[in-house]
Amino acid sequence: MVLQITWVDWLIILLYFGSVLGIGFYLKRFAGTGEDFFLAGRKNSAWVAGLAFLSANMGALELMGMTGNTYEYGMFVAHFYWIGAIPAMLFLAIYMMPFYYSSKIHSIPGYLRLRFDEKTRVLNAIAFGVMTLLVSGINLYAMALVLRTFLGWNWDACMWASALTVAIYVAMGGLLSAIFTEIIQFFLIWFGLILVTILGLIEVGGWNALLERLPPAMSALWSTSTDPANNGMQVTWLGIVLGLGFVLSFGYWTTDFLVVQRAFSSKDLRSARMTPVIASFFKMALPFIVIFGGLIAWALARDPSSNFSLLVEDGQIRYDSALPMLIKRYYPTGLIGLGVTALLAGFMAGQAGNISAFNTVWTYDIYRAVIYKKGSDAHYVWMGRMATVAGILISVVTAYWAKSFPSIMDYMQAIFSWVNAPLFATMLLGMFVPWITPDGAFWGLIVGMLSSFGMFIAVKMHWISASVLTLSHYASDMAANFWRAWWAWLICFTVTIVVSRFTKPKPKSELVGLVKGLTPVPKEEGVPFYQRPTVMAGISIACFIVLNLIFW
Amino acid sequence: MAKERMLSIWFFVGLILVVMGTIVTGTGVYFLFKPHYTTVLAHLHPNLWWGLIMVIAGLLFLIPSAKRDLRK
Numbered sequence: 043m044v045l046q047i048t049w050v051d052w053l054i055i056l057l058y059f060g061s062v063l064g065i066g067f068y069l070k071r072f073a074g075t076g077e078d079f080f081l082a083g084r085k086n087s088a089w090v091a092g093l094a095f096l097s098a099n100m101g102a103l104e105l106m107g108m109t110g111n112t113y114e115y116g117m118f119v120a121h122f123y124w125i126g127a128i129p130a131m132l133f134l135a136i137y138m139m140p141f142y143y144s145s146k147i148h149s150i151p152g153y154l155r156l157r158f159d160e161k162t163r164v165l166n167a168i169a170f171g172v173m174t175l176l177v178s179g180i181n182l183y184a185m186a187l188v189l190r191t192f193l194g195w196n197w198d199a200c201m202w203a204s205a206l207t208v209a210i211y212v213a214m215g216g217l218l219s220a221i222f223t224e225i226i227q228f229f230l231i232w233f234g235l236i237l238v239t240i241l242g243l244i245e246v247g248g249w250n251a252l253l254e255r256l257p258p259a260m261s262a263l264w265s266t267s268t269d270p271a272n273n274g275m276q277v278t279w280l281g282i283v284l285g286l287g288f289v290l291s292f293g294y295w296t297t298d299f300l301v302v303q304r305a306f307s308s309k310d311l312r313s314a315r316m317t318p319v320i321a322s323f324f325k326m327a328l329p330f331i332v333i334f335g336g337l338i339a340w341a342l343a344r345d346p347s348s349n350f351s352l353l354v355e356d357g358q359i360r361y362d363s364a365l366p367m368l369i370k371r372y373y374p375t376g377l378i379g380l381g382v383t384a385l386l387a388g389f390m391a392g393q394a395g396n397i398s399a400f401n402t403v404w405t406y407d408i409y410r411a412v413i414y415k416k417g418s419d420a421h422y423v424w425m426g427r428m429a430t431v432a433g434i435l436i437s438v439v440t441a442y443w444a445k446s447f448p449s450i451m452d453y454m455q456a457i458f459s460w461v462n463a464p465l466f467a468t469m470l471l472g473m474f475v476p477w478i479t480p481d482g483a484f485w486g487l488i489v490g491m492l493s494s495f496g497m498f499i500a501v502k503m504h505w506i507s508a509s510v511l512t513l514s515h516y517a518s519d520m521a522a523n524f525w526r527a528w529w530a531w532l533i534c535f536t537v538t539i540v541v542s543r544f545t546k547p548k549p550k551s552e553l554v555g556l557v558k559g560l561t562p563v564p565k566e567e568g569v570p571f572y573q574r575p576t577v578m579a580g581i582s583i584a585c586f587i588v589l590n591l592i593f594w
Numbered sequence: 595m596a597k598e599r600m601l602s603i604w605f606f607v608g609l610i611l612v613v614m615g616t617i618v619t620g621t622g623v624y625f626l627f628k629p630h631y632t633t634v635l636a637h638l639h640p641n642l643w644w645g646l647i648m649v650i651a652g653l654l655f656l657i658p659s660a661k662r663d664l665r666k
Contacts, residue, residue, distance in 0.1 A: 050621055054614055061610055072600050090603055225603050226610055233611065233648055241635050374633045376621030376641050380614060 045192045045370050051379030058383045059207060061226070062390070066211025066219045076419045079216035079426050080148055080402045081307050088313040090225065092320030095304040097224035098395035099325075100231060105332065105388045106184065110361030112336020113343075113352070115520075116260030117593060118267075119336065120329045125287040127325050128586040130295035131318040132579045138296055139305060140564050141473050143314040144555050148306070149399075150299040151407035157472045157556045158548075159480035160411065165487060166465060167407035170299060171400055173461045175433060177300075178396035179440025184362075185389035186441065191353065192366045193382070201441060204386070208394050209434040212401070213427045217307060220391075220398040224304075227391035228324075234384025235331050238365070241372040242338035255341040263593040277521035281512060285524025289531040293462030297469050300399040311564055315575035322582045326589060332365075339364040342371075393437070401429040456498055459527035464490025464534035471538050474558045476550060482542030490534025497526045601663050608656025615648025622646075 047055075073079045086094075112119045147153050151170065155163035186201035211219045246252045259266055267279035277285075295301060295318070308314040342350035350371060353363035369381040405426045410417065417425070468487050471478045500506045501522055508522040509515055511529060554560045566574045622642025631637060 050617065054617055057610075057613060057617075061606070065606060069600075071598065222603050222606065226607055229607055229611060229651075230614075233614075233644075233651070237640060237644055241638075241640060244638070245635060371634050372640070374621070374625065374630075374636055374641055376618045377644065380618055383614075 045366065045378055045382065047193060047378065047382070048375045050376050051382065054376070054379030055383050055386065058230070058387060062211050062223045063207060065222050065226075066214040069215030069218045069222065073214070073216045073218050074420075074423070076422050076426075078218065079423045080405070081303075082216070082218040082221055084307055085309045086221065086307045086313070088308060088316035088320055090221065091304050091308045091313060091317040093228045093324070094221040094224040094307075095301055095317050096321035096324050097228045097391055098220075098301050098304055100227070100328075100388055100392065104328065104392075105231070105235070105385060106188065106362040106365050108332040109336045109339070109365040110363070112333050113340050113364045114361050116256070116340070117263050117333065117337070120263055120333050120593065121282055121286060123325055123329050123333070124263075124586055124589060125282065126291045127295060128322050128582065129287065130291040131322045131325065132582060133292065134296040134302070134305075135315045135318040135322075135575050136579055137558075138469070138473060139315045139318070140311065140561060141556055141558075142302065143306065143308070143311045144561065148406045149403050150297055150302060151403060153556070154468075154472075154483070155407075155411070157553070158483040162468075162480060162484045162487060163407055164411060165484065167403050167411070169461045169465075169491060170403050171408065173457050174300065174396045174400045174403075175436045176440055176444075176457055178393050178400070178433065178437035179444050181389050181393040181396065182437050182441035183444040185386065185393075187362075188366065188385060188389070191355075191360070191363070192370075201438065204390055204393075205434050205438055208390055208397060209431050212394050212397050213430040216423075216426060216430075217303065217398045217402070220394045221304065221307065223387075223394060224391045227387035230380075230384045230387045231331075234380045234387075235335075235365070237377065238368045238372060238381070239331055239334040239338070242335065242342075242368060245372075246338060246341055252337060252341055255344070256337060260337065260340060261593075263590060265594055277512075277518065277524060281521050281524045281528075284528045285521075285526075289463045289466060289527040290458055290524065292470075293464075293466035293527065293531070294458055297462055297465045298458075299403060300395050303399050303402065312566075312569065312573070312575065315564070316573070316578065319575055319578045319582055322579075323585070326582075326585060335368055336364055339368055397430055397433045397437070400433045401426045404429040404433070456523060456526075459523055459530055460491055460494045460498065463494060463527040463530040467531045467534035468538060471535065471542075472557070476553055476557050476559065477542060477547045478538060479542040479545040479547045481545040482538045482540075485541045486534045486536075486538025489537045490530050493533045494526055494530030497529065501526075599663070602659050604655045605659040605663055608652045608654070608659060611648050611652030612656055613652075615645045615650075615652055617645070619645030619649060 072083075077083055108119055108122065142153060145153060145156055147156065149167075151163040151167040154166050182201050182205055185204055186197045189195040189200040190197040211223065215222070243249060243252065246255070253261055264279060267277070267282060269278070305314045305317040308317055339350070339352070342348040343352060350367065352367055353360040366385075369378065373381050405422050409425055410422060464487055467490060468483050472483060497511060501508045501511070511525040512521045513525070550560060566576065571577045618641050622639055622645050625636070626639060626642060
């Protein structure tokens with residue numbers, strides 16, 4: 043057991059559990075219709091949707107996984123927050139959101155039905171459902187691991203307790219509950235964890251003193267990326283740009299319904315476009331918790347006088363213990379409760395996000411589309427609640443399976459490259475090329491997903507070397523994921539175009555509002571500059587460039 | 595029957611920050627008078643000032659949203 047919990051810390055933890063359950067009970071009365079339950083009534087402001095948009099992404103990975111990865115790989119991990127997120131979020135806001143929001147769809151598969159056909163929609167809905175439950179299982183697994191390792195709690199008991207809590211409050215309030223708790227989680231994470239960085243920097247003597255302790259491979263963002271041997275991730279700048287910065291990032295941020303659903307809950311198109319823009323500023327700031335935390339842990343661990351080390355289990359360093367070990371180092375009674383609550387909130391909100399996205403896709407894109415088309419609105423809300431409970435139960439089973447993977451991050455990236463990477467090719471072509479056909483999209487998506495999964499299996503089973511994918515002698519799991527995503531995207535992109543050339547496109551009259559050139563461009567006249575999505579996106583991209591130059 | 599209006603999310607954010615901040619500040623006051631330095635930099639009394647920052651931030655959310663929601 044690492045962290046000693048006193049009754050005061052327990053009080054804070056129980057207060058959090060009581061709050062989210064209480065909010066779930068309170069919001070149940072406002073979630074009576076399908077629009078309320080699945081899309082939070084479509085009346086959220088840009089700020090509410092924006093913070094929820096980011097929080098839905100801040101699960102177990104964002105906190106412990108990334109801090110641990112920073113300890114292992116150094117500053118390179120910041121690529122996941124900057125080039126691996128910001129351009130894609132802004133592209134979603136400026137170019138893709140008008141098509142999504144204007145078509146008044148409930149989900150991403152719903153867009154595929156309007157733009158292409160039913161079979162493409164159901165294919166994507168099933169793939170998304172499976173992926174979401176797998177990712178939800180990760181959250182459960184990670185949370186139970188934290189509680190067992192750092193607090194000494196029983197693995198099974200704490201996993202079931204947290205799963206039931208999420209099931210109860212999401213089943214009662216739907217997306218409304220999920221968004222409320224995600225925003226609370228957002229503040230708890232910042233207040234609960236940024237103090238680790240503040241106290242860490244005080245101890246090591248400030249940012250410049252920290253940099254002096256780090257070798258170039260740990261403190262550089264781009265300057266060590268020309269040769270994969272020079273950086274811990276063993277990946278070149280081309281792999282980062284194509285695999286992470288383009289395919290994986292755009293695939294996740296622009297097509298993953300988990301995050302995009304929050305933008306759909308906005309009250310109007312301008313708010314929906316501002317949602318990812320607002321989130322991008324906070325995404326850029328997150329490295330100040332996780333990356334700085336990982337670097338501080340690395341520096342302290344190499345200073346014998348600090349008596350700091352990561353947890354070692356069965357002879358293996360537990361990199362994901364970096365953040366909890368820093369909490370133990372700096373947080374006295376009271377603050378420990380706050381830090382543990384921040385971690386718990388991160389895990390639970392991430393899981394709630396997955397489950398609320400799953401219940402929508404299951405209800406609208408699988409159950410209503412394939413199984414029972416003539417149900418009432420109340421029936422589909424009931425089905426959404428049932429899907430929530432069933433999804434949580436499947437997640438628990440998934441969590442046990444996740445235990446067999448050596449690294450949480452590799453697992454996540456592998457799943458995203460199976461589903462999101464090819465889907466991004468389908469979406470990109472669908473939104474910007476009118477002659478792409480329903481058959482082209484369907485076969486492109488199938489071949490793209492199968493090829494990605496096939497590459498994953500072929501490398502895992504040693505049928506081919508990962509260096510075949512990475513075009514380099516160096517081929518870490520991370521590099522293989524980046525490159526596999528790129529190849530899957532390219533295969534889907536090519537097959538979609540080739541099949542479209544030989545099959546019949548939809549008439550243009552059916553594509554109005556869904557494809558560029560056939561959709562009115564949103565006007566921004568008469569709106570203050572700070573409420574204009576294009577202006578704020580410009581400021582965001584400027585901040586992104588400056589950060590990359592500072593940490594080059 | 596008039597439809598019930600929903601309290602805003604900022605009300606709940608403010609309330610939770612104020613309550614948790616008060617508890618953290620309380621531990622800070624306790625350690626101020628009964629020093630018990632078991633963590634690094636504990637002499638800086640992080641509980642005390644961080645708890646107060648949380649309370650102030652919470653009030654900045656709670657007061658405007660409570661006024662707005664009660665006026666409705």
